[in-house]
Each structure stands twice: as structure tokens, then as C-alpha cells.
Amino acid sequence: MTPPDAFVSAFFALPKGSFTGISGDRRYVVVRQQMAEGKSHKLVAHELGGTDYISMNLYQTRLSGALLRPCEMAACKVIAFVLDFEPDA
Numbered sequence: 001m002t003p004p005d006a007f008v009s010a011f012f013a014l015p016k017g018s019f020t021g022i023s024g025d026r027r028y029v030v031v032r033q034q035m036a037e038g039k040s041h042k043l044v045a046h047e048l049g050g051t052d053y054i055s056m057n058l059y060q061t062r063l064s065g066a067l068l069r070p071c072e073m074a075a076c077k078v079i080a081f082v083l084d085f086e087p088d089a
Contacts, residue, residue, distance in 0.1 A: 003058070003068040007079050011043070011058060014087060021087035026050060030085070045081065054081050 003011075018031045023045075030045040038060065045054040055071035056078045070078045 001068050001075050002064065003066055003075070003079060007068070007082055008058075008066045010082050010085070011041070014043070014082070014085065019087050020048070021085055023081050023085040026052060028052075028054075028085070030087075043082070045085075054078060 014030070014032050016032050016034055018029065020027060020029050022028070027048040028045040029048055030043065033042045034040075035042065040060075041058040043054065043056050043058070045052075047053070054077070055073070057069040057071070059067040059069065061067060068075055068078065
């Protein structure tokens with residue numbers, strides 16, 4: 001699916017690598033990776049002390065722009081998570 005521009009901006013504002021932060025009232029450890037010379041991106045988040053899990057891929061294509069591919073979950077869950085996520089300072 002083509003994600004909203006706000007999602008794409010929020011995703012690329014997240015740091016690369018491993019970090020912690022909050023989405024909603026839950027704390028997560030997140031890993032954001034860039035692959036294929038910036039054409040492919042992966043985000044995985046695990047709730048600390050809980051069972052929630054977020055996993056997605058984002059592809060940058062010349063013809064279609066950004067393509068969001070959630071991993072075994074609804075796209076709306078991934079979009080809400082990224083839009084709400086605040087990394088620790």
C-alpha cells in the first residue's frame with residue numbers, strides 16, 4: 001500500500017539502528033535498518049515488558065514512490081505506531 005506522506009516523514013525522522021521510546025502508553029525497543037542503498041527499510045519494535053510487536057518493510061520505488069508492507073499485521077497498526085512513536089532523548 002502507498003502510505004500517507006505524514007507516515008513517510010515520521011518514519012524517516014526515526015533514528016537508524018536500535019533505540020527505545022514510547023508509543024501510546026507503552027515502551028518499545030525499536031530497530032530501524034536501511035538496506036539496498038536506501039531503497040529498502042525495515043522496522044521491528046518489541047514492547048518492553050509486554051507482548052506487542054510491530055514489523056514492517058518500506059520500499060522506495062521510482063515509479064510508485066513509497067510502498068508499505070506490514071508483516072502479518074494491519075497497515076493501520078503500523079501507521080498509528082510510527083505516527084505516535086517518540087524516541088527517548
